[in-house]
Every structure is written in structure tokens, then in C-alpha cells.
Amino acid sequence: MNHPITPSCNEVRTTFKKIWGYEDFRPPQGEIVNTLLAQKDALIIMPTGGGKSICFQLPALLQTGLTLVVSPLVALMENQVQELLQHHQKAALLHSELPSSQRRTTLQALERQQLRLLYLSPETLLSTPVWERLCHPQLRINGIILDEAHCLVQWGDTFRPAYRRLGAVRPALLKSKPPGTKISIAAFTATADPLAQKIISTVLQLQQPEVFRLNPYRPNLHTSVRIAWTPRSRKQQLLQFIQNRPQQPGLIYVRTRRDSENLAAWLAGMGYDTASYHAGLGATERRAVEANWLGGKIPFVVCTCAFGMGINKPDVRWVIHFHAPHLLSEYVQEIGRAGRDGKPAQALTLVSEPTGWLDPEDKQRQEFFQEQMRSQQQIAQQLVKKLPKTGEVNAVTKQFPDGATALALLHSSGQLNWLDPFHYTITSKIKNQPTTQSQAAKQMHQYLTTKQCRWQFLLHAFGFDREAANWRCGHCDNCH
Structure with missing residues (x-):
């Protein structure tokens, strides 16, 4: 004992x-x-x-x-x-x-x-x-x-x-x-x-x-959202923002590996010392980029969500979301990399104009994300008919390429119980509609378009309603 x-x-x-x-x-x-x-x-x-x-x-x-x-x-x-x-x-x-x-x-x-x-x-x-x-x-x-x-x-x-x-x-x-x-x-x-x-x-x-x-509010973190009317204007706004902050440590977040490599190459062509960082890089490359950034050899990194979790650099002065994240929780995680030393820091998000006529990329990204979610749900529900009612996870994944994901989605919808970490039993019809990320994605869209104090919105979203009641941070773009 x-x-x-x-x-x-x-x-x-x-x-x-x-x-x-x-x-x-x-x-x-x-x-x-x-x-x-x-x-x-x-x-x-x-x-x-x-x-x-x-x-x-x-x-x-x-x-x-x-x-x-x-x-x-x-x-x-x-x-x-x-x-x-x-x-x-x-x-x-x-x-x-x-x-x-x-x-x-x-x-x-x-x-x-x-x-x-x-x-x-x-x-x-x-x-x-x-x-x-x-x-x-x-x-x-x-x-x-x-x-x-x-x-x-x-x-x-x-x-x-x-x-x-x-x-x-x-x-x-x-x-x-x-x-x-x-x-x-x-x-x-x-x-x-x-x-x-x-x-x-x-x-x-x-x-x-x-x-x-503890509520997520950080008084030194100044949040803002700006519309980029065209892809070219998005790059120009990014460039202007960086030029105004020479040699200040920062991070540029994008959504995909390809975006990370393309944007880093474009900025390097503009004469900036930077690097691309994503989960597809080998361990040695990733470590090198982290070390160069932490040591101040490169002022900023163009990265996907794979960068930053648990990496402690107190003097990050800015975080730009070149593309908005799909989920509010990702957004708060990522802006939270800035200003850990308590000194003022900026968090800027660039978004396409709402109609998507001049720059449909944001809309397409969002639709692709939701489509992926839907199709994974469908695959899981189709697999239910083929899967043994009681089984072992490794056997299932050998037989069905999407087996592990299907089991996770069935667990999420209350149709499956784990008998131990390796054996499952499928129980019944869908008990709870899986709380797909599409609900969370809607919330992210509301945040980007809100006219209220951005920190007040975030406090509400994360369940701090009492604190949010009469809140005005006084330093986000909406309060200004």
C-alpha cells in the first residue's frame, strides 16, 4: 500500500x-x-x-x-x-x-x-x-x-x-x-x-x-483583429507590423505546414532572419529552430500550432495570427506565449473580409475543417457496422486504417466503453451527439467579429461570467 x-x-x-x-x-x-x-x-x-x-x-x-x-x-x-x-x-x-x-x-x-x-x-x-x-x-x-x-x-x-x-x-x-x-x-x-x-x-x-x-485575463496583453482585404494586403500588414518592431522577439502563426514554409521563404526573400517550424520537421531541425529563437539568433518564427507549448521565452513582444486558429482555446494558448515577463505585448489577428469575395482563403479553410470533421464522423458510423462488438484496439487498427479514430469517435458519442486501455465494448446507439469542433469554431468566428471588449468575450467563453459582467479591459482594439 x-x-x-x-x-x-x-x-x-x-x-x-x-x-x-x-x-x-x-x-x-x-x-x-x-x-x-x-x-x-x-x-x-x-x-x-x-x-x-x-x-x-x-x-x-x-x-x-x-x-x-x-x-x-x-x-x-x-x-x-x-x-x-x-x-x-x-x-x-x-x-x-x-x-x-x-x-x-x-x-x-x-x-x-x-x-x-x-x-x-x-x-x-x-x-x-x-x-x-x-x-x-x-x-x-x-x-x-x-x-x-x-x-x-x-x-x-x-x-x-x-x-x-x-x-x-x-x-x-x-x-x-x-x-x-x-x-x-x-x-x-x-x-x-x-x-x-x-x-x-x-x-x-x-x-x-x-x-x-484562474481566469485567462492578462492585463499586459493587447489584442486586436484587423481585416486584410486581399492576400497581398495581408502580407503588407504583416510586413508593416514587423518593420515597426525591429529585432523584437515574436511569433507568426499559420495553419498548415505549407503556409509555414511559403511565408518563411517569402520573409527570408525580404531580408528577414526567420525559420519555418511545423510537426513535419525532423527532431534535429526542430531543436535547432527552437534554440536559435530562444537564443535570439532569429527574432521570429513562422510556425503552426506545433510550436510554443511549454517553451518558455519571457520576452516575446508580439504574436501575429497570419491565419486565425479554428478554436478559441488554441487562440488563447498561442497569444499566451507573449508578454510572460509582464511587460506590454501585442496580439494581432489578420482576417479576410467577411464576404470572402476578394479573398476566399479564410472561408475555404473553415469549410475544409468542418468538412473533415463531418467525414470522420461518417466513417466512424459506417465502421460501427463492421467492427466486432467487443475487441482489441491493435487488432482493429490492423484491419481498418481508420479504426483507432473510429473507436475514439464512438467513445466520444457514448457508444463505446473501454474495458481496459486496450479492450473495448460497443454499447448502443449514439447517446450524446459528439460535441464536434464545429460548435467551437463558431465561437472563434464570433470572437473575431465581436464589437464588445475582446477580453470580456474571452472571459464569458471560458465560463468566468461573474468577472465578465461589467468588464472593459481598456486596451483591446474594441475598447480603444
Whole structure:
């Protein structure tokens, strides 16, 4: 049984200061640390740059046993683990890009119980070599942390179906451990509206979670939306914005890999030092771009949503959305990269004129996104007829190329239960219409066209209605 010996407040503060050098917590960091030390489930929503990672790293380092950190991106894991190793802490990571020798070393350290924190993706967590070791009865696991938990909502139905199986992880692990063992689960994110919070809690099967919610408002972040009447005008506005901020660190967000490469090439042709960044680049290339940007060798990067999560550069002065994101949660994540040092920062979004006559690109992008969602739903419903009522996920994915996505979508619509992380049973007709991203996409469109204070809109959207009641930030384009 792993009844934790809870460290005293004094011990917690001393370790906090010794590792990170801070005198005291920022609220609600202290309460979150205590919640996790007491091995209670938790859902934590704090703005980007609010010090979330310390909230789960500190309890993990204070306990004997292992804490698993499920994280969506390699860059995010690498940054956090690197920092922990610099502080001489027992942390490691596992992902598909690792050389096999490093992978072996980490798996051995896991078997020998030499780790306090192990970072991995949902897919790696559910891979056979890792899962078998985690199920060893002697391996003590204190908790599972889901970092950037909004990815479960954004990607879990289609792009990363393994997210939908995470709720079955704790019960399956507990079956392999001594009776009376406790494993807590905590989900951390900067953006989750009330619906996303409900999905996260339901999928992860959180048990009476303590909920910590801080609103996303950042007083130093000045938001604005501008219409670009033609594709040429969009580029001109971008150029003018950059010219007015020479050598200031920034980020330009686009939607696709191709856009990222084309726009970076165009800006390089204009004499700017920049680079393209997207998930299709090799690990070495990605690391090089990150290092050049963090070190100030290139002032800005032209990137897709694959860039920035967990990368901490405090002095980013601006973020431009050359294309608007599809979802409000992505938008808040991405503008949150700017102004982490508390100094003024700009967040500009460029949009086509509403009719789409002069520049139909935005409209086409939106329609393509919604069409993709619809067709994936249809494929899933057609596959239902062919899938075995009870089955094993790897067998299904071997037989049907879209099998994993179909299972995730069926789980999302309440038609499927996971018996454990690998075996499912299909139950019945659609219980709940899958809350497709199209609802969320509508909200993004409303934000871009609203005449009210932009921060007031965001507070409402993320469920902070009381705070939003008479809100005027005074510094967005609409307040001006």
C-alpha cells in the first residue's frame, strides 16, 4: 500500500526554494501542491506562464515512487526534463524519436525505481514495453499528470485517439498493484471552457476532483483583429507590423505546414532572419529552430500550432495570427506565449473580409475543417457496422486504417466503453451527439467579429461570467 508520508509545510518550502530558488508560492500554487501531496484528483486551469509545471513537479519530487506526466509534444517534454536534470532531479522522458540506447537506459531506470518523474505521450504510455513495466506489482506509482489537458478535447477524437483511452489507465494499473494502493490523477491546462472541463473530467474518470480555475485575463496583453482585404494586403500588414518592431522577439502563426514554409521563404526573400517550424520537421531541425529563437539568433518564427507549448521565452513582444486558429482555446494558448515577463505585448489577428469575395482563403479553410470533421464522423458510423462488438484496439487498427479514430469517435458519442486501455465494448446507439469542433469554431468566428471588449468575450467563453459582467479591459482594439 502506498499511504504517502506527507511532507511538512516547511519541507515543501525548503525543497521549493532549493530547486527553483523562489521564496514563496504564487496563489494557488501552494494549495495545488498540497492537493497533489494528499493524492487527491484535481483539475487545474491557470493562464500560460502561470507556473503550472512546478505545481506537479514539486509533489512528485517530494514523494517516493513515480509520477507519470502525459504530455502531447516532444518539445514540451524535452524542455521540462532538461530543466529538471539541470537541477539534478530524477526525471526522464520516453518518446518515439529517442535513440534506442537512451530508450533502453530509461526503461532500466524505470524498472529499478530510480525515477521520480517520467514524461511520455499517450501513445508511448500505451505501448507494450512501457505498459508491461508500469504494471509490475512492485513499481510504485503515485500519480498521473495530464499536462496541456485541452489536447484531449482538441485532438482526442481524431488526431490523437490514444487520449480517449486514458480513463481506463488508472483502474487497469490498480489491478496490478497491492490492495489499498492509491493513484491520483491531475489535469493541467491554460484553456478549458466549461464543456472542455466536463469532457476532461469524464474521459479521465476524475473522482471528486479539486478544481482550481484562474481566469485567462492578462492585463499586459493587447489584442486586436484587423481585416486584410486581399492576400497581398495581408502580407503588407504583416510586413508593416514587423518593420515597426525591429529585432523584437515574436511569433507568426499559420495553419498548415505549407503556409509555414511559403511565408518563411517569402520573409527570408525580404531580408528577414526567420525559420519555418511545423510537426513535419525532423527532431534535429526542430531543436535547432527552437534554440536559435530562444537564443535570439532569429527574432521570429513562422510556425503552426506545433510550436510554443511549454517553451518558455519571457520576452516575446508580439504574436501575429497570419491565419486565425479554428478554436478559441488554441487562440488563447498561442497569444499566451507573449508578454510572460509582464511587460506590454501585442496580439494581432489578420482576417479576410467577411464576404470572402476578394479573398476566399479564410472561408475555404473553415469549410475544409468542418468538412473533415463531418467525414470522420461518417466513417466512424459506417465502421460501427463492421467492427466486432467487443475487441482489441491493435487488432482493429490492423484491419481498418481508420479504426483507432473510429473507436475514439464512438467513445466520444457514448457508444463505446473501454474495458481496459486496450479492450473495448460497443454499447448502443449514439447517446450524446459528439460535441464536434464545429460548435467551437463558431465561437472563434464570433470572437473575431465581436464589437464588445475582446477580453470580456474571452472571459464569458471560458465560463468566468461573474468577472465578465461589467468588464472593459481598456486596451483591446474594441475598447480603444
